[in-house]
Amino acid sequence: MKKIKNHYPALLMIVFGLLLWEFFVRLSQVDIWILPAPTDIIQAMVKQYPILLDHTLITLYEALVGFLLAVIVALFLALLIDSFSFFKRGFYPILVASQTIPIIAIAPLLLIWFGYGLLPKIVVVALVCFFPIVLNTIDGLNQADSGLISLLHTMNATKWQIYKKVRFPSALPSLFSGLRIAATYSIMGAVIGEWLGANKGLGIYMKNSSHSFLTAQVFAAILIIVLTSILFFSFLLLLEQKLIPWAKLNQED
Amino acid sequence: MKKIKNHYPALLMIVFGLLLWEFFVRLSQVDIWILPAPTDIIQAMVKQYPILLDHTLITLYEALVGFLLAVIVALFLALLIDSFSFFKRGFYPILVASQTIPIIAIAPLLLIWFGYGLLPKIVVVALVCFFPIVLNTIDGLNQADSGLISLLHTMNATKWQIYKKVRFPSALPSLFSGLRIAATYSIMGAVIGEWLGANKGLGIYMKNSSHSFLTAQVFAAILIIVLTSILFFSFLLLLEQKLIPWAKLNQED
Amino acid sequence: EPPKEKAKPMNIQVMLDWVPNTNHTGLYVAKEKEWYQEQGLNVEIVQPSDGGGAAQMVAAGKAQFGISAQEEVTNARAQQIPIVSIAAIIQHNTSGFASPKEKNITTPKDFEGKNYGGWGAESEKAVIQSVMEKYNADFNKVKFLTVGDADFFTITKRDVDFEWIYYGWTGIDAELRKFPINYIELRQIAPELDYYTPVIITNETYIKEHPDIIKKFMEATSKGYEFAISNPEEAANILLKEVPGMNAELVKASQKWLSKKYQEDAPQWGIQKPEVWSNYAKWMADHKLIPSMIDVNKAFTNDFLPKK
Amino acid sequence: MTTFKLELQHVYKEYPLQNGSFKTLEDISMQIEKGEFVSIIGPSGSGKSTLFNLISGLDSPTKGDILLDGQSIKNKKGFVSYMPQKDHLLPWRTVLDNVILGMEIKGIPKETARKKALEHLDVFGLASFANEYPSALSGGMRQRAALLRTILLDNNVLLLDEPFGALDEITRMKMQHWLLEIWEKYHHTILFVTHSIDEAVYLSDRVYVFSHRPARVKEIVEIDLPRPRDPSIITGENFSRLKERLLTLLAKE
Amino acid sequence: MTTFKLELQHVYKEYPLQNGSFKTLEDISMQIEKGEFVSIIGPSGSGKSTLFNLISGLDSPTKGDILLDGQSIKNKKGFVSYMPQKDHLLPWRTVLDNVILGMEIKGIPKETARKKALEHLDVFGLASFANEYPSALSGGMRQRAALLRTILLDNNVLLLDEPFGALDEITRMKMQHWLLEIWEKYHHTILFVTHSIDEAVYLSDRVYVFSHRPARVKEIVEIDLPRPRDPSIITGENFSRLKERLLTLLAKE
Numbered sequence A, B: 001m002k003k004i005k006n007h008y009p010a011l012l013m014i015v016f017g018l019l020l021w022e023f024f025v026r027l028s029q030v031d032i033w034i035l036p037a038p039t040d041i042i043q044a045m046v047k048q049y050p051i052l053l054d055h056t057l058i059t060l061y062e063a064l065v066g067f068l069l070a071v072i073v074a075l076f077l078a079l080l081i082d083s084f085s086f087f088k089r090g091f092y093p094i095l096v097a098s099q100t101i102p103i104i105a106i107a108p109l110l111l112i113w114f115g116y117g118l119l120p121k122i123v124v125v126a127l128v129c130f131f132p133i134v135l136n137t138i139d140g141l142n143q144a145d146s147g148l149i150s151l152l153h154t155m156n157a158t159k160w161q162i163y164k165k166v167r168f169p170s171a172l173p174s175l176f177s178g179l180r181i182a183a184t185y186s187i188m189g190a191v192i193g194e195w196l197g198a199n200k201g202l203g204i205y206m207k208n209s210s211h212s213f214l215t216a217q218v219f220a221a222i223l224i225i226v227l228t229s230i231l232f233f234s235f236l237l238l239l240e241q242k243l244i245p246w247a248k249l250n251q252e253d
Numbered sequence C: 001e002p003p004k005e006k007a008k009p010m011n012i013q014v015m016l017d018w019v020p021n022t023n024h025t026g027l028y029v030a031k032e033k034e035w036y037q038e039q040g041l042n043v044e045i046v047q048p049s050d051g052g053g054a055a056q057m058v059a060a061g062k063a064q065f066g067i068s069a070q071e072e073v074t075n076a077r078a079q080q081i082p083i084v085s086i087a088a089i090i091q092h093n094t095s096g097f098a099s100p101k102e103k104n105i106t107t108p109k110d111f112e113g114k115n116y117g118g119w120g121a122e123s124e125k126a127v128i129q130s131v132m133e134k135y136n137a138d139f140n141k142v143k144f145l146t147v148g149d150a151d152f153f154t155i156t157k158r159d160v161d162f163e164w165i166y167y168g169w170t171g172i173d174a175e176l177r178k179f180p181i182n183y184i185e186l187r188q189i190a191p192e193l194d195y196y197t198p199v200i201i202t203n204e205t206y207i208k209e210h211p212d213i214i215k216k217f218m219e220a221t222s223k224g225y226e227f228a229i230s231n232p233e234e235a236a237n238i239l240l241k242e243v244p245g246m247n248a249e250l251v252k253a254s255q256k257w258l259s260k261k262y263q264e265d266a267p268q269w270g271i272q273k274p275e276v277w278s279n280y281a282k283w284m285a286d287h288k289l290i291p292s293m294i295d296v297n298k299a300f301t302n303d304f305l306p307k308k
Numbered sequence D, E: 001m002t003t004f005k006l007e008l009q010h011v012y013k014e015y016p017l018q019n020g021s022f023k024t025l026e027d028i029s030m031q032i033e034k035g036e037f038v039s040i041i042g043p044s045g046s047g048k049s050t051l052f053n054l055i056s057g058l059d060s061p062t063k064g065d066i067l068l069d070g071q072s073i074k075n076k077k078g079f080v081s082y083m084p085q086k087d088h089l090l091p092w093r094t095v096l097d098n099v100i101l102g103m104e105i106k107g108i109p110k111e112t113a114r115k116k117a118l119e120h121l122d123v124f125g126l127a128s129f130a131n132e133y134p135s136a137l138s139g140g141m142r143q144r145a146a147l148l149r150t151i152l153l154d155n156n157v158l159l160l161d162e163p164f165g166a167l168d169e170i171t172r173m174k175m176q177h178w179l180l181e182i183w184e185k186y187h188h189t190i191l192f193v194t195h196s197i198d199e200a201v202y203l204s205d206r207v208y209v210f211s212h213r214p215a216r217v218k219e220i221v222e223i224d225l226p227r228p229r230d231p232s233i234i235t236g237e238n239f240s241r242l243k244e245r246l247l248t249l250l251a252k253e
């Protein structure tokens, strides 16, 4: 709870940063289309509120569905890779490879395969998100105390029981690290997905605003992306603390 | 060593995948400018070998420098955040925020701040890479056994000594998870950086090839990106096994 | 005329070349006024990625129509990619070289010693080289900076002296901002470079299999552009309504300017002339921008424009 | 030829080390009849825990065989209940859920298992800690929880590795008493490692004395004291004689 | 008023639990003179380890004060050498580097520290394991390494929490002998927790008997046996009398 409660330092730093930004823009007279001041951004946000909401909902939908898809695929893959050393050796390089390909470079292929609907965006989100989850889950499963595993072996526990009772619980902190990283990337992933070809969503809104030199609107969209992402991240942090109550006692200092 | 040695399953799967791809392309008669067959890609690669090498070296340079910058910044930040709860509460949301901003959206700002040279690409790589390292390092530092830390406290160890002798070593596996994720993203990060504006590098090569509908060349560049990224990843895996010899003994099964 | 039987509307995708702008107004007007609907077409307008992609999508049959440019079509034809231009959206090339007034760049001769900011394509260099040679200027004295997607106003803040712009968008914006610029229109200094940009494309197979649909599509599209020509103010409002996040002032001013440019001196909106296609293809071949000359008669057609 | 409940036939065990390998067990043979209570004493580091790892199937002997009821159980798990020297409580389970672990793995429904365990918690002095996590337990309490978990696993053969090492003498006596009661009631066969000669004599039918590493069976001492045994026999002459004998055997090492 | 080497004044300690909090230590007072060897015995879970945590500054008493040479060391670390009940060896350090940990923290150069440690490894039966990681040690060997680490920390006051709990009687006697030697030579003040009444009587000048939780000092038993003590005194009458007395006190709990 420590991380969630007591937001004052974060708020303080953010407010301080915003003030600095505002003053910098006002004093240095940077053009508004290069760097709008926070107040300009808020203004744009208020003015465009209904349109923004519309696009935000679409982007969030893509991000959430893509994230969930990523979680499912990632856990499945992590289990597969962890269980069968054949898959470990075979899939690992392929997993890594999947992350090294710049998505923009294969945009036409994605469009050809998945069309223009929500699917390619969801696929992009899932592509961006599943990797940190897989990697962290595998690492977490490997970090399980070998003594505990041995104990279960002596009880003739099945592989699945060892997963359920030892390796999953001890992989949880690591898994959550991965989920948090993925959550961070999910909304950005949806925006990039929209960039590949779409007609709605925050990505499209930003792009159009940017080409109309309405930088304050671009920043308004960025602000929404940042805020919703942080919300998502914080939610996972809370969930983690709910699901790992025993960690509280160990982490006093 | 297990992960590195014995590549046969990976090779097998890759070879199998490539064959499937080749046959699919040949049989379904997909146009070469949509999806070139592996042999087309190899051909393009061989033909363009000197040009590709040129661009690759630049991209690798950007990726490596950006990665190193990210490691330095990340370790510094992780330490700062871990040491001072004020920073933890203050920086954490800002870190997360930094990752949720689609880089393309702020490309003009990056240009204005960092110009057209290598710097903005290095900055993009660092931006993409530092986050998983910070997050994993912080999580790793928190996973240190509280009993070991208490022991050092009774010896009146300084904060720094506790870091050096307990918290760093126990954070190493987690740190390396982060480094591997970052390495995976580093070369792709450089390519995206080049996309935003550059004269040279694989990103530019891909973009120009794509404009000329030379899809085989685009895939040749992707192949190079994938291979060098996997190399980088594997190198870190090897380094990890060198630096964490005690883990070998614990991970028998 | 209303369709004879209530057939399900045909789903059609049009992929743009760039972010929506006043070049695309006719499409949005036709969509908003339900002129496509009347033709039995259900049209979806899709924005492309930064890497472009409309040509690929259309060639692959994943979009029936796309917005492209003569250069791209020529390039594609040179790679045996079967796309065909079916209308010129703007009759003449409205692009040119812009620079902040204080840089004093009024002729290609002044490019010497200056920094050019572009997207890094070979054709850009060839164009600049051509026009400079006409003015006996030394092409090697220009420094090329690749600035990618960044816009004129941003890059001229930082080292870049001049850029290639569409006057109908960036030029108008400069007027609105009261940002004084010098502008050298390309077609004025190099008539052979008065090529069509943008154009509407489809692919050869589609032409063979669905000429009727193409006709219907172009019928409504023409009507859309004709509306934009005669009612720029209302057309601008339609575009603003259909596309999120645009700058209303800019759209309206741009629309007003472009309304006179869509058709300009042509007998009908959309008409393409063979010599424009062959001149430009020849120029590209001469400058080694394409491996060999293409058959221009296959690259474009006026057949689908409504008969007037 | 009689079949024994548990029989070790010429068991050898070598471990690899950083520099070379070395022998831990050398030619260990043991015959244990059904219902016997047999203890092993020997120098620290001689190989007692290693032997238990072999019998429980966690590790495999370099040479030799291990028979249960005449059948080889070499490398087979789940035939004996093993309480390792370290308690290995799962940090994410409450005390109650830790002690029912073995039952759960056997497929006994959680509620049934909990009910059965609750009956015993009181005797073990753990009743008021049923719902606490292990981090709130003292060293001795952890050990008692681990012992209860082992007993509840309900196998015929119990391997107990210093189960009472962390208990004060009074609690230890209570536990010893309770263990003998259970043993007599359920006719367990028990193999017991202890460092306390008193304990070995008081509990066992027979004591195997191990030599220094590599461990060999140095001597087998029959404990011919009548049963049931009262704690008062500790002061008796026979008891002292046996104790003396064992002490001498160990001291000679 | 005399100042004692170590003095506890009315120390109380309460712990929070899942459901409510409870008292662990209730009004503990102790006076220990310089050079004394004092043992604590008490039921498992009474609060002995808790008391050591308070003296070593790891935890703070709910009430009361702790004085060293008349100065409060409540909440202050580094004034006493503490060997916790768990060995807490660092898995990433070899045995040799584990035992010099305290010296290193005091700033002694690694080489000097290693040299000094190597002199003692033999007595502790760890010489041939100097360069192994702790995972290769038996339970008793780990405990011996932890003890050596504590002694080498070189403070005047030693807190030893069941240092010989995992040792066989012979090794234990050897270690006891060695500890008394060290104690006499360096005039340490030792506070010693054990479960073995024999051990407490054999080693101590005085034994504090703790009650059940919440722990109170139930009785202080002076061990008026002459020093130096020979192992043979265990069979003497005075020894048996004292032993009987302590057993009775504990049994009454």
Ligand SMILES: Nc1ncnc2c1ncn2[C@@H]1O[C@H](COP(=O)(O)OP(=O)(O)OP(=O)(O)O)[C@@H](O)[C@H]1O
Pocket (backbone or CB within 6 Å): D135, D136, D137, D138, D139, D140, D141, D166, D167, D168, E015, E016, E017, E024, E042, E043, E044, E045, E046, E047, E048, E049, E050, E051, E085, E213
């Ligand atoms: N972190 C904690 N949170 C809650 N309760 C605790 C905590 N640590 C110890 N306790 C409780 O305090 C009491 C005393 O524990 P302590 O470890 O001091 O006992 P002990 O006398 O050392 O026992 P043993 O001889 O078994 O080691 C126990 O009941 C234990 O459950």
Ligand SMILES: Nc1ncnc2c1ncn2[C@@H]1O[C@H](COP(=O)(O)OP(=O)(O)OP(=O)(O)O)[C@@H](O)[C@H]1O
Pocket (backbone or CB within 6 Å): D015, D016, D017, D024, D042, D043, D044, D045, D046, D047, D048, D049, D050, D051, D085, D213, E135, E136, E137, E138, E139, E140, E141, E166, E167, E168
């Ligand atoms: N995983 C391992 N790798 C290498 N050596 C090991 C390993 N496990 C145990 N050993 C060695 O085997 C020997 C026997 O260890 P074991 O734990 O069986 O001793 P033990 O008799 O149980 O001792 P204790 O009474 O101290 O618990 C020790 O010397 C130990 O160092």
Ligand SMILES: O=C([O-])O
Pocket (backbone or CB within 6 Å): A103, A104, A192, B102, B103, B104, B192
């Ligand atoms: O593609 C990007 O990650 O911006």
Ligand SMILES: [Mg+2]
Pocket (backbone or CB within 6 Å): D048, D049, D050, D085, D161, E138, E139, E140
């Ligand atoms: Mg052992």
Ligand SMILES: [Mg+2]
Pocket (backbone or CB within 6 Å): D138, D139, D140, E048, E049, E050, E085, E161
């Ligand atoms: Mg204790």
